[in-house]
Ligand code: FES
């Protein structure tokens with residue numbers, strides 16, 4: 033049956049409040065007696081705290097609590113909000129005797145006003161013993177390098193003597209054999225920088241004690257349930273004594289899959305017995321939130337002269353910074369997804385995630401894949417060029433398709449061994465065809481013009497996953513109300529992508545009502561059932577699956593009551609427009625069913641809950657195309673047009689799906705061209721603001737085209753796969769490939785800035801003069 | 804100190820501190836639609852319209868609006884009566900997380916008040932003062948264009964055209 037509501041551009045259920053400025057974000061809330069907290073950042077990249085004296089701060093009028101490492105227990109944990117046991121080292125404590133990056137937390141203050149809190153920070157007297165700092169991960173691995181984590185009580189660190197937070201190695205086949213069979217071997221080293229998620233709403237939380245003395249934390253988080261578990265551990269409270277409320281969240285993109293404020297804010301509330309608000313400034317957001325792992329990627333590829341891959345070997349050194357949250361799993365994904373896109377009999381992957389004294393890396397949309405695809409998709413173009421093949425042709429000769437399995441995903445997994453994966457839906461070749469047509473590939477490719485503005489087009493192919501197989505679980509609860517409306521409660525975390533809306537659509541689809549009849553509430557650890565949280569492109573695939581199940585269960589209960597009321601067979605009844613209808617036209621409204629069940633006979637609440645998890649992790653596929661103009665005089669790259677053709681299975685809400693792609697592309701273009709956190713020789717970030725860290729604005733954006741190529745994924749709810757992350761993977765390689773098409777120069781390092789382009793043009797100039 | 808000004812069409816008298824920014828004062832009075840994305844004048848999340856011009860309220864002192872007219876998102880429309888720009892943002896899915904949305908809508912309003920018939924480039928140029936990390940600006944720009952048509956009377960205030 034054709035869906036009625038799914039596949040339509042239903043407006044967001046939270047749309048009205050968002051467009052009227054009544055969104056109800058964490059900070060849009062005031063509690064009487066609320067204190068304002070600030071934390072003291074480390075001025076050193078690496079130092080031991082010899083002495084800390086907060087007595088003057090404590091004595092300041094209006095200061096209600098001050099915490100240093102002397103006041104709190106040492107309980108190692110990971111800030112990464114992942115399933116338990118987290119595949120990340122427990123290498124953080126609430127407040128430490130040692131600081132490991134500029135901005136690391138030294139102390140915290142709660143006071144009557146922000147100004148008093150600031151002043152109190154300046155009164156804390158700290159004596160540091162600066163230690164030699166490590167900035168280069170390659171050097172940090174050397175045996176005599178200083179140790180970032182020399183403490184004894186942290187656990188899960190792969191090899192602290194070599195500053196290795198995590199290491200991973202996997203092989204399918206035997207690459208030596210594969211290289212021996214190759215006609216051509218290409219080996220390149222790619223470098224990708226520190227970039228940030230930059231949600232427009234900085235991290236913020238407000239904590240207080242409720243009437244029962246339980247700790248309530250209202251916070252802008254992607255992972256309420258992981259946050260509750262982790263904060264309970266750090267503060268030594270039972271999980272049941274903590275309640276996490278997630279209001280509207282102003283974007284996350286992975287930055288809020290971390291517990292960065294809730295722990296210390298909660299500790300201040302416990303110390304002061306008062307509500308406390310703690311927010312990051314934008315500068316703190318840049319300096320002490322999380323980044324995408326910078327990597328040095330060595331990629332060696334063997335290929336036959338027909339363009340068939342024989343071997344692929346990728347070696348990654350990632351800079352995880354001072355702490356190792358997500359270090360293992362991000363590096364797993366760099367290998368498992370980009371190295372699975374093309375069929376290759378012999379594949380080897382090795383990665384080290386190395387501690388340094390720089391900004392901390394973590395989860396960021398794409399989760400290791402944008403790095404890996406920049407290498408793989410640049411390399412495919414260079415191979416095509418060497419073999420004089422069209423870049424699209426070489427991809428077509430190697431790409432995976434329906435029925436193929438993904439052996440690298442299986443051997444690498446994500447933190448633990450993976451599961452067998454077989455592709456059951458794949459629209460990649462259609463994506464390539466439609467995308468190439470939309471960008472004008474055959475007309476534009478290889479026609480740079482004569483300058484000074486040179487033109488080029490470039491492509492990249494991508495796949496991602498849908499949730500972490502065998503790990504991620506989501507659940508949902510539904511009950512009916514007197515008027516035939518429903519409450520849907522999910523622990524899932526809508527970060528703006530619109531999952532609440534899609535859940536309302538799914539419920540409405542199953543129960544024959546309109547989405548407005550579904551009151552969606554997400555999320556609150558007291559009121560909503562467990563959910564893994566918003567990450568790994570999992571929300572629609574996993575939680576959406578739970579919503580579909582629970583709506584079906586509710587449907588069964590309704591039909592049972594209706595069949596009694598109508599004296600008709602259950603199996604004959606259908607949902608239609610707020611009623612249950614029999615084939616002969618007899619009908620009863622959902623409101624009548626609800627009221628009957630509440631008040632009349634065999635009274636009960638029509639309600640159900642369901643959970644969902646999956647061992648399958650169906651990849652969405654995409655082909656992305658960039659058209660660029662490069663100004664040889666200024667070195668400036670202007671992206672003129674950008675096309676994404678994406679297969680995300682059945683599209684449940686087209687504008688929302690497009691929105692995911694459009695936003696991801698904007699971030700990916702920043703990765704390609706403008707974004708980079710830069711550090712000085714002391715490890716301080718020199719551009720912690722929007723003027724110097726340049727994200728794309730409306731005027732920088734190219735003409736955008738997003739093509740939704742529908743397939744049906746048998747394991748997904750109504751055939752859906754994920755769409756949240758995939759779009760960020762392709763802009764960097766597609767732009768790099770387009771720049772090559774324009775200039776004939778290949779850039780192996782991001783971002784591709786005007787300085788790099790001018791330098792490369794200059795270096796080439798003498799040769800050209802000779803030629 | 805006391806200031807008198809017109810806020811969303813109503814005369815108000817507020818007591819503000821000398822160093823208090825307009826953003827702080829508005830939020831302290833529960834005008835939560837005005838957002839803080841940077842406090843340094845770089846993101847536009849805190850945009851309001853002062854005497855017809857879009858201004859970042861985080862880099863203005865509250866006392867500077869003495870005697871002036873201020874319009875915030877709360878004064879542009881409400882859930883019962885959405886302004887056409889708000890309606891277009893809703894219909895086209897131009898608000899994702901919604902954190903930048905009030906600033907975007909305020910900025911768009913200031914543009915359309917001045918330029919009722921903007922070109923796509925003028926829209927992009929105007930929206931460039933507001934950073935958005937969710938939408939890639941595609942749907943916000945389309946929404947402003949649609950709203951312009953509605954305001955001129957040649958759109959039909961259409962619901963989602965899909
Ligand atoms: S908060 Fe005012 S411009 Fe960013």
Ligand code: FES
Pocket residue numbers: 232282283528897898899900901902903904934935936937938
């Ligand atoms: S909608 Fe999230 S920042 Fe614009």
